[in-house]
Amino acid sequence: MTVKNPLVVPELRELIAAGDAQALQAFCKTGHPAVVAEMISALPGTEAWEVLRHADFPLRSDIFSHMDEDLQIEIIGSLRRMEVARLLADMPPDDRADLFKELPDEMQESVLPALAQAEREDIRRLTAYEEGTAGAVMTSDYVTLPPHLTASQAIDHLRKVAPDKETIYYGYVVDEKRKLQGFVSLKDLIVARRESKVGDIMHPEVIFARVEEDQEDAARKIQKYDLLALPVINGGDTLVGIITHDDALDIITQEQTEDMEKLMAIAGSHEAGVYMKTSAWAHLKNRSPWIVMLACLSMVSGFIVQSHEGMLLQFAILASFMPMLADTGGNTGSQAAALIIRALALKEISTRDILRVLAKEFQVGLGLSLMLALVAFGRVMFFGEASTMPESYSLVSIAVAISAALGLQVVSATLIGVFLPMFAALLKKDPAVVASPALTTMVDITGLLIYFTTIKLMLGI
Amino acid sequence: MTVKNPLVVPELRELIAAGDAQALQAFCKTGHPAVVAEMISALPGTEAWEVLRHADFPLRSDIFSHMDEDLQIEIIGSLRRMEVARLLADMPPDDRADLFKELPDEMQESVLPALAQAEREDIRRLTAYEEGTAGAVMTSDYVTLPPHLTASQAIDHLRKVAPDKETIYYGYVVDEKRKLQGFVSLKDLIVARRESKVGDIMHPEVIFARVEEDQEDAARKIQKYDLLALPVINGGDTLVGIITHDDALDIITQEQTEDMEKLMAIAGSHEAGVYMKTSAWAHLKNRSPWIVMLACLSMVSGFIVQSHEGMLLQFAILASFMPMLADTGGNTGSQAAALIIRALALKEISTRDILRVLAKEFQVGLGLSLMLALVAFGRVMFFGEASTMPESYSLVSIAVAISAALGLQVVSATLIGVFLPMFAALLKKDPAVVASPALTTMVDITGLLIYFTTIKLMLGI
Structure with a gap:
């Protein structure tokens, strides 16, 4: 609905300037109302209305109901009460109720008395239900x-x-x-x-x-x-x-966008969200709360590192494995969480399956951990020599300790990735709240604890 | 379709044991074919068929077409050719073609001659188109x-x-x-x-x-x-x-699962994917390639750290900001990428908008970077004293350098998060290939380079 076709704009402007009512009326009939709405939407509100007002009813309301809400509100704001009432009367009841909810209060109050009794009551009924429920998306047109x-x-x-x-x-x-x-x-x-x-x-x-x-x-x-x-x-x-059925398609698309945004820890009203129409400031408001909170949380990781400074100064090579530790933990945990969140959303699994799912993911995590431990082991053996470390420790013993720590981190990150969304579902929360960034940051903290503890124990520092 | 209802299983088994054909026939008519299929699916293949074969045609084919593909194949494998032909004859053509594609070759060859000429040709036509195209999902039933x-x-x-x-x-x-x-x-x-x-x-x-x-x-x-x-x-x-319209719902659900899996860098056939039915081994095969590849890529981060060991030994506090650097870079980059991928998928933006999108994200990134730089600055000033650092550098100068580096990282990660999916779209690739894990790992590498370079320059090391 938002891909604009600027090609027809000059032609439409000519027709408006010439006041060619017949041609404008014909234009409104040229295609599917959704297409006409899209083409008209390339014009600013007043000009859009100059085209739209030439369409006959109920086509006029039909085209209007396919426009973006912002443009709808802009157009309504410029019309006389009776024109608004006429336009709303022929709109699909669910679209009309949705639009009505978004109108500024004073506009609602001015428009309502102009509507017929039946329409007023219909709007009142349809707007009575909470956002996100079946009642809020249903239509009374059956x-x-x-x-x-x-x-x-x-x-x-x-x-x-x-x-x-x-x-x-x-x-x-x-x-x-x-x-x-x-x-x-x-x-x-x-x-x-x-x-x-x-x-x-x-x-x-x-x-x-x-x-x-x-x-x-x-x-x-x-x-x-x-x-x-x-x-x-x-x-x-x-x-x-x-x-x-067409509302079902819109609902599922909207819920999917919401899930993906939640997964990426983007806050705010998930409904409005057309990317380009959202201002940079609104994007910032939606995205910064989590990012800043997580940055503060990742200071915990910083403190863990800081409290092991002595160890890092002794074994400088440990620092060069911290990025791999963070990345692989975050990646394996997010993968597991994304799969579980999706499977829960599609009702492929339920919270009762938690033990079976944990068992399955434990196997997957173990497999991944063996592969990654091998990668880490090779890395230390081949390139570890160049790093600062006490002579009393052999390269092999350090390589074994680092790979073991990494392996443990992968298994634990995978299980955390399963557990958190399952736990959210148990608490009747949307599993997608366990956003991937949140998970990554948390797995970072547990990972560093695992890392330093394992190495301390294995090397007997 | 996969949430099983084990409650009716004992009743059904009793009816099968008693050979109560009338009751079984009646059972098949008790509800929507999708519901009956779901209940029958709780039984193993042979018993499922013992129930299903009592349903009249075309209901029998209708229930059958609502079963999972695995069960369908299992049932077909146990039937005589003529029974299979009868069952397939009344299936919706698109479901029939989809099932046919999944049958083992020898089963395809044995079933084909038993079908009527028209059905054979219908199957041939519908299976001729490439997976993922309109031709492959259409039905000939119009x-x-x-x-x-x-x-x-x-x-x-x-x-x-x-x-x-x-x-x-x-x-x-x-x-x-x-x-x-x-x-x-x-x-x-x-x-x-x-x-x-x-x-x-x-x-x-x-x-x-x-x-x-x-x-x-x-x-x-x-x-x-x-x-x-x-x-x-x-x-x-x-x-x-x-x-x-019902196929449209299934397509959009399937595409969404694919997008989310791609975003989490999960490889493999994105269609099959019912979580519980996929073995741990198959999950491992789908998930390990990217994870291992990314782990190898994150060794680059390791080398960057290793080559700055001298600096780390001098300023140990730098190590304790590495987790925050990695997390915030990964988070801001993934958020931007997820928004762009979704907006591209919903055609809210196109590749032609790249400059406008970059401009908008630059503002968002700048806002985020100011907030995070402030957090980092506070962190160094309050807790930095405890760390090892040369006396010739003031805490403030170090705090300024670290926050500047972090701020730069956030802006660059956000822009990379926009640029990569846009670039993929320009190359006519699915933008979702720029998976969040891949992005996180890449942003880690650029982040560490930015981090060490900025600090080196600002502190004049």
């Missing part, structure tokens, strides 16, 4: 069918409501209290005999989400059961909305 | 409509083919050479007057993918344009398949 209709009556009904509904491919069967009884697809209705009753054709076992359910869980249901839409019910089992 | 049909004739046609087609909600309008002319949705047909011609109702501007297009780009089109399905055409503009 079709219900009473069970006593015949298939052909149901099709007639769908035909009638089609222009106003986002999808007519699923009809939800509800009783007089709007409790969800089942659903039929338009395919079922078309294939059924004309006089069959909806109540007889319907699938009574409906996959659904509850309003308070996590939006990602709801999206994963759509994915798992290959649904076009997922009904959302409230505490009283009443149908209150649906989540559509 | 509806075409000639333009001269009336709306009501088209609906009749859809009704007739409905049982065999994955989706009847989109009909693709093709000419006699199967060139794509447009599409109509079932909604369009239902809303249109009965005698309108398909050619007049259809949308002539179709969003499509080409067979050789990247599967993620195709999935993103489905997301951007809120489509139920995306037609796929070949070099001659002939319609050869469609990608459905």
